[in-house]
Amino acid sequence: MSLRTIALATVLSLLAAGGVLANTQPVVSNVVAAPVAHTGLVDITYDVADADGDPLFITLVYSINGGQSFDGECDAVSGEAGAGVVPGTQRTARWDAGADIGYVESNQLVVRVYADDGCGSIPAGFRRLDAGTFTMGSPAGELGRQSDEVQHEVQLTHGFDIQETEVTNQQFMELVQWAKDQGYVTATALSVVDNMGSTRELLDLDDSDCAIDYNAAAGQFSTTAPTLPVKEATWYGAAAYCDWLSLREGRTPAYDHVTWSCNAGAPYDARGYRLPTEAEWEYACRAGSTTAFCNGAITSTNCSPTDPNLAAVGWFSCNASSVVHAGAGKTANAAGLYDMHGNMWEFCNDWYGAYGTDTVVDPVGASSGTIRIRRGGSWVDGAAYCRSAARIGGEPPANSGHNIGFRLVKSVN
Numbered sequence: 001m002s003l004r005t006i007a008l009a010t011v012l013s014l015l016a017a018g019g020v021l022a023n024t025q026p027v028v029s030n031v032v033a034a035p036v037a038h039t040g041l042v043d044i045t046y047d048v049a050d051a052d053g054d055p056l057f058i059t060l061v062y063s064i065n066g067g068q069s070f071d072g073e074c075d076a077v078s079g080e081a082g083a084g085v086v087p088g089t090q091r092t093a094r095w096d097a098g099a100d101i102g103y104v105e106s107n108q109l110v111v112r113v114y115a116d117d118g119c120g121s122i123p124a125g126f127r128r129l130d131a132g133t134f135t136m137g138s139p140a141g142e143l144g145r146q147s148d149e150v151q152h153e154v155q156l157t158h159g160f161d162i163q164e165t166e167v168t169n170q171q172f173m174e175l176v177q178w179a180k181d182q183g184y185v186t187a188t189a190l191s192v193v194d195n196m197g198s199t200r201e202l203l204d205l206d207d208s209d210c211a212i213d214y215n216a217a218a219g220q221f222s223t224t225a226p227t228l229p230v231k232e233a234t235w236y237g238a239a240a241y242c243d244w245l246s247l248r249e250g251r252t253p254a255y256d257h258v259t260w261s262c263n264a265g266a267p268y269d270a271r272g273y274r275l276p277t278e279a280e281w282e283y284a285c286r287a288g289s290t291t292a293f294c295n296g297a298i299t300s301t302n303c304s305p306t307d308p309n310l311a312a313v314g315w316f317s318c319n320a321s322s323v324v325h326a327g328a329g330k331t332a333n334a335a336g337l338y339d340m341h342g343n344m345w346e347f348c349n350d351w352y353g354a355y356g357t358d359t360v361v362d363p364v365g366a367s368s369g370t371i372r373i374r375r376g377g378s379w380v381d382g383a384a385y386c387r388s389a390a391r392i393g394g395e396p397p398a399n400s401g402h403n404i405g406f407r408l409v410k411s412v413n
Contacts, residue, residue, distance in 0.1 A: 040098020083250030144384025165327030197257030202237030235397035246272030314342030344405035352393025
């Protein structure tokens with residue numbers, strides 16, 4: 001079948017259907033698709049309602065078999081589609097169907113409109129965890145236990161989506177390129193700096209451990225290690241990455257780039273991507289387990305012998321061969337998450353602070369501080385630092401490192 005634009009309105013008889021995401025909000029209705037004669041273009045109008053009025057990400061998909069199955073996304077779309085669409089009536093978009101799909105049999109083309117407010121679908125590469133209650137911290141007598149791992153009950157009242165693996169160089173490179181092109185950052189061969197309310201360094205490009213480079217003359221980033229976790233991002237860089245992804249998808253950014261507070265101190269209610277709270281991180285790492293590791297107890301803190309439970313799920317000083325590894329190289333935990341033990345320390349949202357013994361609901365950590373929590377241990381650390389309860393607050397947010405990375409979460413509100 002040769003490609004050609006659709007010549008006549010009678011050849012393209014579009015059916016239209018509204019689509020809603022799994023949480024039933026936002027709601028799309030009154031979708032009308034009207035061919036523009038002799039052009040291959042289709043004008044689409046629709047209404048979209050959202051209870052809390054968030055900007056939406058609008059996607060159009062098409063079917064060539066009357067709606068029995070949907071074959072792909074409408075790429076050549078202009079108007080009120082993509083990121084930042086405000087809920088309302090008579091929203092309009094134009095689809096160049098001829099450019100996207102060429103000739104289509106008459107009366108078989110269906111267009112569907114989807115709206116995402118950040119609550120419904122699970123992003124690609126993420127896993128959803130339901131709200132729940134767990135015991136945070138470690139029991140007395142656990143090998144490698146530190147005094148700041150006081151056990152206490154935590155109730156998480158929000159489900160959340162969490163990234164399956166740590167953010168890679170490829171992911172960071174692609175998004176920082178987008179952010180630079182949008183004017184959200186400034187870049188030199190030495191550093192990436194915030195341009196959304198601060199001048200904080202986000203990525204230390206001139207450190208030898210950083211695998212991302214910037215060609216100032218071409219205005220382009222590149223990486224020599226696309227599948228490895230990103231190194232030398234500061235905590236500010238991790239938070240900024242969350243906001244770039246939110247902005248690109250039409251979600252509300254979580255962080256204030258002056259105070260660097262997450263959603264005015266209420267991270268669980270944030271609409272955009274963010275770093276996990278320390279409680280969310282441990283809840284996700286444990287994935288229902290109560291032992292030192294997600295798959296069992298800790299048996300050794302050195303390499304003679306190597307702890308077998310940790311060796312099955314994580315890269316650490318005894319098995320990493322002194323290098324960081326690509327994500328998902330070890331067994332996932334029961335939640336489908338990789339490298340929660342070892343490989344890279346992971347930044348959390350919280351300031352470091354002491355635990356109490358009382359039950360807490362949706363904890364956010366200390367109200368202020370000088371160092372941000374990191375969790376999980378790394379490829380250079382022994383087994384004790386890779387336990388589910390192990391916590392360290394040794395890094396100011398302006399610091400980066402060769403063994404510190406991060407993964408994202410998004411609340412299911």
